[in-house]
Amino acid sequence: MSIETLQAEVNRLRLQLETLQAKNASEPIEIGNYLLARLAQLKVTKMFGVPGDFNLSFLDLVEDHPTVDWVGNCNELNSAYAADGYARVKEDSIGVVLTTFGVGELSAINGVAGAFSEIVPVLHVVGVPSTEQQSSKALLHHTLGDGRYDAYIKAAENFTISQGIITDKDTAAAHIDRVLADCMTRARPVYLTLPTNLVYEKISSERLKIPLSRAQPPNDPEVEAFVLDEVEKLVQGAEDSVIFLVDACAIRHDARQEVIELVKKTGFPVYVAPMGKTVVPENYERYGGIYMGSVSHPDVKEKVESAKLILSIGSIKSDFNTGNFTYSIPTARTVEFHSDHTKVQHGVFPAVGMKQILPRLTARLGPAARKLEVPAFRAILPTENSDTITHAWLWPRLSKFFQPKDVVVGETGTSNFGLLEVPFPEGAVFVSQLLWGSIGWAVGSTLGAAFAAREIGMNRTMLFIGDGSLQLTVQELSVMLRHGLRPIVFVLNNAGYTIERCIRGPNRKYNDISNWNWTGLLSVLGDAELAVSQSHTVHTKAELSALLDTPSFGDTSKMQLVEVMMQMHDAPRALMFQTEMGAKSNPYNDAI
């Protein structure tokens, strides 16, 4: 067992003891400040949310806290999205969203559910009425009018893995620690209620001396050893016809480094699923690009599917992540490493998690003979007669604009599928929501991602979004301006919901939207003097190229918004392919 794992185990036991013994030797601390102290220990520096009367007293503590800053969002859904984006980029921390009882928390619930679906550690703190008001079932505003004070908790239980319902000072710290530990170790959202009358109640600060750990519970050593033998045998039997297929859970469960070490030591070719893009640096010499079943580029499809052994790490087999369920990889040729189990061919081995087994596998396997070729993943600018900005041209052109350590947020829609088509430079990060796919998510997420990026020394933050999606959550651009963030926002103006036009109703009115004056937007949302932002519209390839080549555009001296005029029915190759298959395999289009 590693030192880290052992230390985590020791701390967990000490906390359990602490809960039972309830020592009071240390300086007392308010429950609200206890929570903030824990968040500070977990490297949280931003709390997102919207004030409401049941969280105001806690907000005083947040505002006065030296290292946890309050980011007031324009609305709660956007704040949940922001917490999600923050957690995705700041991989060793968590996202935090604070809302008020009922109205606020329910507005945020879609953002929290998205973090559940996509395995992102987010803490949702809700300021709730006093314990006395709760017990008496007072007919307060923000209630359902019928005394059901548990209705919002029951809703939250569907979308969070753990709930801490604080009802007294004696158990408050244990609730807080439990949900935070669950949030980190399982990388999913958790829910915590903070009643107005307990925020300033003082409790012992003794527990704060014991840090919470993100380390997973240790693997069963006997099972792990057995699995290592099995995998080693399979690798040997495959005679270096082995590839890696890496996916998002490798990041979510904190195994990025372990994956990269294994990949580099063996030298086996590595491919990623769409959600796993940039887990492995895309300029790595043995990296071959994105595998998504039948939607893959033919070269990638052939290389992946012809390998004798596929070592799959952190896979999520959702429709959009698998080319609509078109993987052609027999289970008998696959080993799957997951956060809490390993699957060798058809056999499942519970309690053998990737974080710990991967380094041991790295130790066992030697460098491969590199007999498998890896197709180059390159962005190639097509030659087109027209000056119209097409998806076929746009994404390869943008890929030349990307720099190392850029954070690139792609919105569900054409943007995500376009970004999948081109490689990113060393250290650049792709942030997307392919499984949950909530339109508008990328705006809030960009806010959180930009804060995190600034903090951990990443380069620029960019957002790619369509005009339809941006209308859902547009107000959050104002919060970026207010907090001095300088993202580059690309608005693909294609007159409506193009991803939906690909699925159904290409010319239906329900896919139309109002055409906004996008270049006037930032001056309305807080930068009236255009002191900290610039906005542009580009109609042609030449105009966009010229803008991308302008040094002041890409240097983050100002926030940038670029409206990119595109054709209503144009879409990236992968999206068109995907939706064609979707239409065939399912009954959306029955009646067309």
Added chain:
Amino acid sequence: MSIETLQAEVNRLRLQLETLQAKNASEPIEIGNYLLARLAQLKVTKMFGVPGDFNLSFLDLVEDHPTVDWVGNCNELNSAYAADGYARVKEDSIGVVLTTFGVGELSAINGVAGAFSEIVPVLHVVGVPSTEQQSSKALLHHTLGDGRYDAYIKAAENFTISQGIITDKDTAAAHIDRVLADCMTRARPVYLTLPTNLVYEKISSERLKIPLSRAQPPNDPEVEAFVLDEVEKLVQGAEDSVIFLVDACAIRHDARQEVIELVKKTGFPVYVAPMGKTVVPENYERYGGIYMGSVSHPDVKEKVESAKLILSIGSIKSDFNTGNFTYSIPTARTVEFHSDHTKVQHGVFPAVGMKQILPRLTARLGPAARKLEVPAFRAILPTENSDTITHAWLWPRLSKFFQPKDVVVGETGTSNFGLLEVPFPEGAVFVSQLLWGSIGWAVGSTLGAAFAAREIGMNRTMLFIGDGSLQLTVQELSVMLRHGLRPIVFVLNNAGYTIERCIRGPNRKYNDISNWNWTGLLSVLGDAELAVSQSHTVHTKAELSALLDTPSFGDTSKMQLVEVMMQMHDAPRALMFQTEMGAKSNPYNDAI
């Protein structure tokens, strides 16, 4: 029993028979069109929502329907708010919101919960994956990634009174009819799922010949007769020292006309609770204004609390609706009429609903001697030295601007409390959300209210909202522009969340927001040429008065947006009083 009640009972029984017999004589109809036919029967002309891949096939039917129009909103929360606003103004119909599975429906859930809390009939239709995909627990986008296809239904069960989960064509019509009947008769939101593979499945249209009724189940005649005797005795014993106190449920449960007839026949003074404002015309000679416990104007408080008998109709005793629980009316002097029961002093009589008993009470009671005086409810412009626009001046000034049949939407915050202070003209309607109190609600609600108002021949629709609240849901102004609506929007620019400053943190940064260029907004949101809208900023009383007196401002020839510059800490009298009491009675402010 009335003819209407009997006819409703007959229809209910015929529908039950229909469900069992499943006749197939009539022309078959697609399930999607069956739903639309029912909605058309219920006078629904607008469906609000956002397209998503699981509702697109149904949207084809909506777009092609001759009388139910699609209103594409900017986001789902706003669409739920719009459905709520539509239902509030179009009192004999329901609001309908259509979203997609998971992401869409959860974004709307706060709006649906608000309709539950405030007793507003809203149908939430969700386009969901095919029944086959649901049974196989396919790992589709918009799922939680773990096959829990029932998670969203479980969430919805907390906020809707009835759920119709359509899983086959045989029971689809019965599910649709059941949830619609529940929605109407109980005036609360209901939830309906429409799987992609069933939208075009054909079913019998036989049931459509039997209309759904809004009529309540009949009262128990024996109990009702007993209650009538009791009430009559109490009225006689009170020797004309009797007042009415009317509240929102009188409208929600379709008893407005019955209330007005009773009030006018007896001539007893009538007061309303805040949520009941405009149930009774405010220019009625025996109308005395708003009673809200200790927050009431002293005259009103004295008159209400000194009456020997209070006939309370449709009361909702929430904190903001009762001056923070400061009613001083002994139960022994009160009769409460509710939708499904009557309470005479301390005795509860189930199954005696107001809709049916009130006309019988009207028949029994004769005109009163009018011995009780009624204080005049007038708006009096204060004399102030400064030209600053104050709340004390603003609302009386605005009340002179209001016209008969105006629809006035007040946002939770200073606006609602200000509007409560002044009387409205004959037929004007106050739309507010005092119990649920979700900030930002009023924008979406105004959209729905404006559609309904246009349809039923009301006058202008006005929105009063603060700058903080408007930022939550601002994009919906764009939908108003797009659909040719012409509301008058008053934006009270007081630099943040003033209602929260009243509660806590008057100078805290968390109550600050970004200052937007409000007068530039509409040109960005779709009216680039300012062809259909005008925007204004007013800094002084003189400027606002001049604007209000400009004929083209109030004639709805264009949509109007007025930014009203106000002081950060100024608030209406009732709000200051209310929050002062709130601070005393509960522990918000423990640590100040």
